Amino acid sequence: MDHRPPASTEGPPPDLALRVSRRRLLGWAGAGVAGLALAGCGDGGDASSGAPAPGPTDDRGTSFAGRTISVALYAKNHASSPLFWQQFAPEGLTVEPQIFTSASDINRAMDAGDLDFGLMGPYNTLIEAEQGFRSKIICMCSRQGIGLAARTDRGIESVEDLAGKRVAVPPPGVQVLVLTTLLAQAGLELDRDVTAIPLGYADHAAALERGDVDAYMGTEPPVTQSVVDGVARRLDVYTTPVGDFNTAMWAAPHVQDDDDLLAAVVRMQRDAAEHLTPGGDNDEEVWHDLLVGQFGYAEDVAGEVLSNIGAEWDFDDRRRSQVEGAGEIMLSTGVLSREPDYESLYLLDHLPDR
Numbered sequence: 001m002d003h004r005p006p007a008s009t010e011g012p013p014p015d016l017a018l019r020v021s022r023r024r025l026l027g028w029a030g031a032g033v034a035g036l037a038l039a040g041c042g043d044g045g046d047a048s049s050g051a052p053a054p055g056p057t058d059d060r061g062t063s064f065a066g067r068t069i070s071v072a073l074y075a076k077n078h079a080s081s082p083l084f085w086q087q088f089a090p091e092g093l094t095v096e097p098q099i100f101t102s103a104s105d106i107n108r109a110m111d112a113g114d115l116d117f118g119l120m121g122p123y124n125t126l127i128e129a130e131q132g133f134r135s136k137i138i139c140m141c142s143r144q145g146i147g148l149a150a151r152t153d154r155g156i157e158s159v160e161d162l163a164g165k166r167v168a169v170p171p172p173g174v175q176v177l178v179l180t181t182l183l184a185q186a187g188l189e190l191d192r193d194v195t196a197i198p199l200g201y202a203d204h205a206a207a208l209e210r211g212d213v214d215a216y217m218g219t220e221p222p223v224t225q226s227v228v229d230g231v232a233r234r235l236d237v238y239t240t241p242v243g244d245f246n247t248a249m250w251a252a253p254h255v256q257d258d259d260d261l262l263a264a265v266v267r268m269q270r271d272a273a274e275h276l277t278p279g280g281d282n283d284e285e286v287w288h289d290l291l292v293g294q295f296g297y298a299e300d301v302a303g304e305v306l307s308n309i310g311a312e313w314d315f316d317d318r319r320r321s322q323v324e325g326a327g328e329i330m331l332s333t334g335v336l337s338r339e340p341d342y343e344s345l346y347l348l349d350h351l352p353d354r
Contacts, residue, residue, distance in 0.1 A: 076295040118249075125345070162194050205222045
């Protein structure tokens with residue numbers, strides 16, 4: 001069964017009165033945000049150096065012998081397909097995953113030349129592109145993966161029922177963008193009709209279970225953990241112009257001219273995505289090994305979460321429209337000061353034939 005939600009044809013509502021100021025959105029970043037957390041950061045090789053030394057080649061005749069590339073992802077997260085890149089890497093190429101806690105930290109590390117690739121959503125990257133950051137999208141990484149979890153004993157069955165409730169809100173990102181849009185569509189506003197409680201992702205489930213909040217806007221698999229525990233129900237969050245866009249794979253400026261490397265990375269992401277989610281259907285055995293065997297999630301969580309996650313690689317017109325939908329909302333709410341140059345964000349010539 002294909003768990004992907006239907007494509008949305010909606011654009012941003014014509015008078016989307018979110019009334020959420022840039023100051024308020026960015027102010028929420030003060031709660032629960034950890035600093036840069038690099039795991040296993042040895043010298044990692046020099047991915048920005050000149051031509052690699054002669055040695056084994058990939059199927060295009062390109063030598064990667066002795067070359068190491070770094071890729072950023074999050075700990076024990078559904079968007080972990082880069083963990084499988086090494087399995088599909090060209091001979092001689094070493095992939096070094098690095099764990100980060102913030103998309104902004106990922107973008108800064110790439111702009112500084114300290115990181116080669118990273119998975120990020122549209123929110124921070126659109127803001128930082130306006131500030132001069134130069135990372136570019138080369139393919140998709142994951143779909144869905146976010147969730148609005150509401151306590152089952154508080155009478156919350158729809159977004160409209162959040163009026164007068166306390167909602168845990170994570171640091172600014174696509175989750176906050178989706179939440180504010182959903183509330184606006186329901187005629188509600190954070191800090192007017194709904195009390196926003198700034199809280200880091202790791203604290204969401206416990207706060208909901210204690211009853212400190214009535215709902216939280218979070219990420220997977222913790223959202224599913226709350227559902228499986230019987231504490232929460234998951235509300236629909238994929239009806240905004242952002243759709244089910246979660247993370248794309250971005251390339252740092254210093255690797256953007258390396259056509260052979262970019263093509264190899266996109267092929268690795270394609271193969272990893274097809275390993276996890278072949279033809280759009282999640283492979284239960286592969287995901288079980290990742291979520292239970294490697295990340296330590298419970299069996300029931302690993303089974304239930306598959307309806308709300310998936311690995312991807314193809315960045316098609318639908319994904320473009322979702323990035324642009326995010327940009328239009330951010331522009332209308334003052335988070336962005338000007339219309340983004342969307343084409344400057346894309347470096348898609350290296351996508352394999354579909």
